[in-house]
Amino acid sequence: xxxxxxxxxxxxxxxxxxxxxxxxxxxxxxxxxxxxxxxxxxxxxxxxxxxxxxxxxxxxxxxxxxxxxxxxxxxxxxxxxxxxxxxxxxxxxxxxxxxxxxxxxxxxxxxxxxxxxxxxxxxxxxxxxxxxxxxxxxxxxxxxxxxxxxxxxxxxxxxxxxxxxxxxxxxxxxxxxxxxxxxxxxxxxxxxxxxxxxxxxxxxxxxxxxxxxxxxxxxxxxxxxxxxxxxxxxxxxxxxxxxxxxxxxxxxxxxxxxxxxxxxxxxxxxxxxxxxxxxxxxxxxxxxxxxxxxxxxxxxxxxxxxxxxxxxxxxxxxxxxxxxxxxxxxxxxxxxxxxxxxxxxxxxxxxxxxxxxxxxxxxxxxxxxxxxxxxxxxxxxxxxxxxxxxxxxxxxxxxxxxxxxxxxxxxxxxxxxxxxxxxxxxxxxxxxxxxxxxxxxxxxxxxxxxxxxxxxxxxxxxxxxxxxxxxxxxxxxxxxxxxxxxxxxxxxxxxxxxxxxx
Numbered sequence: 202x203x204x205x206x207x208x209x210x211x212x213x214x215x216x217x218x219x220x221x222x223x224x225x226x227x228x229x230x231x232x233x234x235x236x237x238x239x240x241x242x243x244x245x246x247x248x249x250x251x252x253x254x255x256x257x258x259x260x261x262x263x264x265x266x267x268x269x270x271x272x273x274x275x276x277x278x279x280x281x282x283x284x285x286x287x288x289x290x291x292x293x294x295x296x297x298x299x300x301x302x303x304x305x306x307x308x309x310x311x312x313x314x315x316x317x318x319x320x321x322x323x324x325x326x327x328x329x330x331x332x333x334x335x336x337x338x339x340x341x342x343x344x345x346x347x348x349x350x351x352x353x354x355x356x357x358x359x360x361x362x363x364x365x366x367x368x369x370x371x372x373x374x375x376x377x378x379x380x381x382x383x384x385x386x387x388x389x390x391x392x393x394x395x396x397x398x399x400x401x402x403x404x405x406x407x408x409x410x411x412x413x414x415x416x417x418x419x420x421x422x423x424x425x426x427x428x429x430x431x432x433x434x435x436x437x438x439x440x441x442x443x444x445x446x447x448x449x450x451x452x453x454x455x456x457x458x459x460x461x462x463x464x465x466x467x468x469x470x471x472x473x474x475x476x477x478x479x480x481x482x483x484x485x486x487x488x489x490x491x492x493x494x495x496x497x498x499x500x501x502x503x504x505x506x507x508x509x510x511x512x513x514x515x516x517x518x519x520x521x522x523x524x525x526x527x528x529x530x531x532x533x534x535x536x537x538x539x540x541x542x543x544x545x546x547x548x549x550x551x552x553x554x555x556x557x558x559x560x561x562x563x564x565x566x567x568x569x570x571x572x573x574x575x576x577x578x579x580x581x582x583x584x585x586x587x588x589x590x591x592x593x594x595x596x597x598x599x600x601x602x603x604x605x606x607x608x609x610x611x612x613x614x615x616x617x618x619x620x621x622x623x624x625x626x627x628x629x630x631x632x633x634x635x636x637x638x639x640x641x642x643x644x645x646x647x648x649x650x651x652x653x654x655x656x657x658x659x660x661x662x663x664x665x666x667x668x669x670x671x672x673x674x675x676x677x678x679x680x681x682x683x684x685x686x687x688x689x690x691x692x693x694x695x696x697x698x699x700x701x702x703x
Contacts, residue, residue, distance in 0.1 A: 204248045211240045236273050294466045297334045301327050321350050335423050341375045344368035373420050381429035384409040388436050403440035409433050428468040444482050451476040473498035477515045487523040505541035521692050526568045534577035559691045566700050602644045602689050609651050613701050618655030646671035647694040
C-alpha cells in the first residue's frame, strides 16, 4: 500500500468516530500510535519522513519499517468494521449498505466456523434490509447461502423452497442489472471519448434501449435497472444533440422512480444533476423552480463527496450563465473551503483553480469585488496558469480551451494584445489543429474574434466583418455543458464578448 493510500485510510478512520472501541488495542507498541498520529496531524508527509523518525537508516524498504507499516494497516482495516455510521454525514441508504455488507461478512465467517444457526439468523435479518433498499447483488448472495443452510434439515423444507424461489428471482434481477450496466458502460467507453453527436452511438444506444425494454415484462424492475435505461436514453439524446428530449427524459424518469430517497438516492442525485446541467445547456431563465432543482439535489447528496462537488460546480455555472456573479462567487467559496477539498483528485482540483481565475477576471472588469475574490480564490496568477494546471494543458480533446483563452481575456480587457500568452502563430496553429470541427465551432469562432480584436487597428473594416460573421455563428449555437465532464465555456462567449466591448 503506497503512502497516499495509507494516508487516505488513516484520514477516513479519523474522520469517522469509532464507536466504543480502542483504536489500537492494548498500546503495547507506542510506535503504532505515533505513526497514526503523525499522519493525522500532518507531521509526516512521506514514507521517508516516517522511516527516518523511527529508524536510524531511514530506509522505507527495510524489513523493520515494512513490518511496522503492515501492523498499522492491519489494525486500520480491522477498525474500519467498527466505524459508527450513526452520524449526520451518513444517509439512511449509506448506513444500510455498510451494515448489510458488514453483517453478511460476519455471517459468512460464522458459517465457515459451523455456527449455522447464528449465520442463518444474521443472514435472514440482513436480507430484510437488502430487499427494502434493493441491494440486489447482496440479496442474491444471501439467498444462495440461506437455501443451502436450510437444505440441511427436513424441517426447513418450506424455508428451503422459499429461499430457492427468492434466489432465482434475485439472480434474474441481478442478470438484468448486469446486462443493463454492461450496455451503459459499453456506450460510455465510446461516448466519453467523443463529445460530439455521433450516429453510431445513437444507433447502438437505440438498440440497447429496445433490448432492455423487451425484457421488462415478468421480473419486477429494480431502480438500478431503470436508472441504467435512463442513462442509455440520455446518451441517445446527447448523441443527436436533442437536449430538450434529454430534459423531458429527466422529468419522465423522476416520475417513474419516485422520490424514495432510501431506494433511489444515488439515481435521483444523478438525474437531478443532469437536469441542472440541461437547465444551463438550454439557457432556461433564472426562476425559483430552477433554483429548487439544486436544493433537491443537495438534500440527497452526502456532504463533501465527489458528486457533491459536481453538483456545486453545476450550480456555479448556472449562476454564471444567468449573470448572478456574486452568487457564483459564494458557491465557489463554499466548495474550495470545504474540509474535503484537499482530497479531490488533481484533475478536479485544477478545474476549480481555473474557475477561480475566471472569477478574478470578473473582478478585474468590475463585475465582482476584488477583495472578495482574492479571499476565495487566492492570488491572481493567470500568467502562470499553464504551469499550475498541468493536467488540463495536456488534454487532447481541446478541453483545455478555457486555459488558452484566459490570458487572452485579461490582455484584451487591458487592450494589451501583445500579451496573449502565446504567439499569434501558436494560437493559429492550435486553432487549426483542435478547433476546426463541429464540436468546437463556438470556441473556434470566439478565438477568431479575439485575434481579430487584436488586429483591428491594422484593418478595422476587415476585423469588424470577421467579428460580425463569427458572432452570428455563436448566436446560432448554445454552449455545450450537459454532455461534458467539465465546462469548456466557464462563462458563455457572448457574455465575455459583451464584457470586453464595454
